[in-house]
Amino acid sequence: MLLRIPLVVTVLAAAAAALLLPGAAVSRSAQNELDATVGPGFNITLTNSGGRVTHLDAGSYTIKVSDQSPEHNFHLSGPGVDQATDVDATETRTWNVTLTDGTYNFKCDAHPTQMRGSFTVGAVTSPPPPPPKKKVNRLSGTVGPGRTIALRSSSGKRVKSVKAGSYRVSVRDASASDNFHLLGAGVNKRTGVEFKGSKTWAVRLKKGKTYRYRSDARPTRLKGAFRAT
Numbered sequence: 001m002l003l004r005i006p007l008v009v010t011v012l013a014a015a016a017a018a019l020l021l022p023g024a025a026v027s028r029s030a031q032n033e034l035d036a037t038v039g040p041g042f043n044i045t046l047t048n049s050g051g052r053v054t055h056l057d058a059g060s061y062t063i064k065v066s067d068q069s070p071e072h073n074f075h076l077s078g079p080g081v082d083q084a085t086d087v088d089a090t091e092t093r094t095w096n097v098t099l100t101d102g103t104y105n106f107k108c109d110a111h112p113t114q115m116r117g118s119f120t121v122g123a124v125t126s127p128p129p130p131p132p133k134k135k136v137n138r139l140s141g142t143v144g145p146g147r148t149i150a151l152r153s154s155s156g157k158r159v160k161s162v163k164a165g166s167y168r169v170s171v172r173d174a175s176a177s178d179n180f181h182l183l184g185a186g187v188n189k190r191t192g193v194e195f196k197g198s199k200t201w202a203v204r205l206k207k208g209k210t211y212r213y214r215s216d217a218r219p220t221r222l223k224g225a226f227r228a229t
Contacts, residue, residue: 032061036076038085038108039069040156042138042170044115046076046106058100058122065093069156071142071172072115078104079121088145088174110198111170114138137167141182143191143215144175149222151182151213164207164228171199175215178222184211193217 034053038044046053046063065074067085075084076095079102083095087110101122108115120126139159143149151159171180173191181190182203189201193216205211205228215222 032059034061034063036063036065036074036106038067038072038074038115039090041069041152041154042072042111042115042140044072044074044106044108044117046117046119053119055120055126056099056122060096060098063095063097065091065095067091067093071140072108072110074106075109076104076106078102084109087172110172111200114168114170114200137162137165139167139169141169141171141180141213143171143173143178143180143222144196146175147178147218147222149178149180149213149215149224151224151226158224159226161227161229162205164205164209166202166204169201169203171201173197173199178215178217180213181216182211182213185209187211190216 031048033048035047036045048056063076065085067074067090070088070090073085073087076082076097079100081097081099081104083097085091085093099121101124103118103120103124105116105118107117138154139162140152140154141150142152153159153162169182169189171191173180173195176194176196179191179193179195182201183189185206187203187205189203191199207228210225210227212223212225214224
């Protein structure tokens with residue numbers, strides 16, 4: 001009887017190890033998977049199991065990138081890493097990266113001061129969180145590619161009316177033959193017809209006024225309007 005006890009203990013220990021190891025492997029895999037999202041609207045995030053990434057252990061990671069906007073992109077950079085999606089397309093990508101001690105930054109290249117974030121890795125500790133920013137009303141204008149023009153809210157919906165007040169209007173001009181011209185009471189902002197690139201304007205929209213946007217090259221075909229209420 002005494003000879004059987006070690007055998008039983010050994011079998012039970014082996015069974016317990018078999019049950020624990022798969023779960024441990026799944027947990028570790030989940031810890032090393034990150035989710036990057038940009039759009040719709042002016043949203044950009046990097047999360048791990050649903051939580052915002054602020055600090056990670058050094059090591060290898062798989063990043064699943066969901067680029068949901070043709071006006072923005074997700075650009076990750078830092079020690080040994082420089083990966084980006086395209087600004088003018090929506091796409092899904094998977095990046096396999098190795099993160100080392102240091103600070104990593106992510107941003108939208110079209111709106112680098114408005115859409116950005118950072119995190120630290122390894123021995124580098126997270127800085128104190130920045131003070132909360134004052135909410136800024138945002139609109140996003142696009143012209144091109146092709147014969148298209150639009151003005152959208154921060155949620156990505158086409159603008160038909162907005163609350164009166166101060167706004168930051170970010171324009172992505174992807175056409176060398178059309179421009180984006182916003183005009184109305186106290187506002188007259190435009191990109192050049194041959195210009196391609198991004199512009200950001202600070203404007204104040206007055207209550208009860210109608211504002212229009214158009215391409216000066218095709219003012220009757222490429223146009224839109226909205227009202228400040």
